[in-house]
Amino acid sequence: MIPSENRLAEEYGVALATMRMALKQLVDEGLLDRRRGTGTFVKQPAFRADLFRFFHVHDVDDPDIPVIPESRILSCQEVPLPPEVQKAFGADSASHCIKLERVRLWSGEPMLFEEVYLRLPDFEELLSLNLKTMGPLLYPVFLEKFGILISSATDELSFGIATETSAKQLELASEAPVAVIQRIARNPAGRVIEFRRVHGRPERFRYRVTLGDQPA
Amino acid sequence: MIPSENRLAEEYGVALATMRMALKQLVDEGLLDRRRGTGTFVKQPAFRADLFRFFHVHDVDDPDIPVIPESRILSCQEVPLPPEVQKAFGADSASHCIKLERVRLWSGEPMLFEEVYLRLPDFEELLSLNLKTMGPLLYPVFLEKFGILISSATDELSFGIATETSAKQLELASEAPVAVIQRIARNPAGRVIEFRRVHGRPERFRYRVTLGDQPA
DNA sequence: GTCAACCAGTTCTCTAGAGAACTAGACTTA
DNA sequence: TAAGTCTAGTTCTCTAGAGAACTGGTTGAC
Known part of the structure; x- marks a missing residue:
């Protein structure tokens, strides 16, 4: 599990929406898996x-x-x-x-x-x-x-x-x-x-x- | 070519960013093709x-x-x-x-x-x-x-x-x-x-x- | 002990907008 | 004519945030 989008956005000094877009892209590439209410997880290579x-x-x-x-x-x-x-x-x-x-x-x-x-x-x-x-x-x-x-x-x-x-x-x-x-x-x-x-x-x-x- | 994201957002009464997300999804599904500075076009089914x-x-x-x-x-x-x-x-x-x-x-x-x-x-x-x-x-x-x-x-x-x-x-x-x-x-x-x-x-x-x- | 209610933490959807990047065509100039 | 310049229109990237939806765990009532 990786830090929440809130924490990551703060850490990297970008807006929340920007971090979300970045995370979504990684999900599309099959590298991450996100579950609402739970968190974001790294995935095994696809x-x-x-x-x-x-x-x-x-x-x-x-x-x-x-x-x-x-x-x-x-x-x-x-x-x-x-x-x-x-x-x-x-x-x-x-x-x-x-x-x-x-x-x-x-x-x-x-x-x-x-x-x-x-x-x-x-x-x-x-x-x-x-x-x-x-x-x-x-x-x-x-x-x-x-x-x-x-x-x-x-x-x-x-x-x-x-x-x-x-x-x-x-x-x-x-x-x-x-x-x-x-x-x-x-x-x-x-x-x-x-x-x-x-x-x-x-x-x-x-x-x-x-x-x-x-x-x- | 379909109307610009500005026009579409206005027409459907949603925010610009929302319309953009919708359009992006259709691009991901291979139904649309967007070109910066030019417009959005319907694509032949992939x-x-x-x-x-x-x-x-x-x-x-x-x-x-x-x-x-x-x-x-x-x-x-x-x-x-x-x-x-x-x-x-x-x-x-x-x-x-x-x-x-x-x-x-x-x-x-x-x-x-x-x-x-x-x-x-x-x-x-x-x-x-x-x-x-x-x-x-x-x-x-x-x-x-x-x-x-x-x-x-x-x-x-x-x-x-x-x-x-x-x-x-x-x-x-x-x-x-x-x-x-x-x-x-x-x-x-x-x-x-x-x-x-x-x-x-x-x-x-x-x-x-x-x-x-x-x-x- | 069991079940329901609650709560903190998370992602998801949507709003409202600014400015950059790029394109195609119209216009100007040599 | 040919080349460069400008401009309106478009998508792209990013900011700042509100509220809904959902999850997993804790607490409390019975």
Whole structure:
């Protein structure tokens, strides 16, 4: 809970209405939560709900329970920038980047194989970080360890065939059909922070997204 | 362009600041556009950009050009409510609904087969409407003919196999693999207006979505 | 012990206005 | 003609405050 609008206005030497406008803006941005008669509270960053709600693998039997799949990191190393990543990062990118490979499992079965590309030198420290200690979600790590907030992402879904690596990790036959998700994630300034390519086992794959005004 | 905030406040007998707050809210809802030094203008409903941006079939050669596929309506009739539609519409639904079938083509090739379920009696008039005169997009028709605004939608993508009908319309072999999109669309009050099931040819299928703050 | 009444603290809505910032068009001048 | 200047009209930001609406806790009556 933060101080009341009265106190804040006094403290910062602005009029009450001005402080109220400022607070309202922060509410609109999803950073604060105000309750009449109670007070103003800081909110968890909204991307947790916004970006992961749809990226869950849903149980086929009960599709309303979203699950965050377990994460198993395979590798994390510096590689030259692949051309499609170069295109996403833009001209101001370095010539190398970090490539992180991981498998996401659900009930012990591999569901998704992810290749995550991250900017250098921004994420240089990631190479020396203990990957075992990371949780299953990357964006909270970005925020806590690097101070980088992911505020928007564009996903593109299509169908493709497995690569040698993804087939192996997903326990599929070589060149089996897979779901392909390509994600470009940005910070609030619109700078592309992450390029991600995901291959998923098609038979249990389910991707959910809600656009527009979220109904209460 | 609508009258200035001064005039409106006077006309409605409220204070200037109050009218400003009201106008700001309409701007936030995407209904108005204000330009300092110029005036306030009514905006085209935002869903046009929000909901259709991602629902485009992108050219494989040039994925940055979105295309609205041509629409060919096959049928439009009253049918008993299928159970999954019943679940989406909720308990207050009538026992029957409108089912609209159509194919969406691109460069003459069928890309998507859609089954659209709409509430009765809300859309009763649709049965007597000349379907030939409708454009390729349904939501503008909902707004203009029925005064119903679609403001949010939840899409769920998965993989499945073609039904007899969808295989025929998409010119695929029976039980061929297809992309499946299930959409639930709502009005601003959160009432479910539309249930839609789409089958798509997998090989050129591409679905793009951006969540979070849209970068300028 | 239970329930109702009260109260201090908070946000919400609205009033009344001043001055800055900006725009589009009309006007002036070289 | 072309470029700069002015001006009326507009939105934007901020001040100063009153009263309503609501919440969570305390007090008091039974």
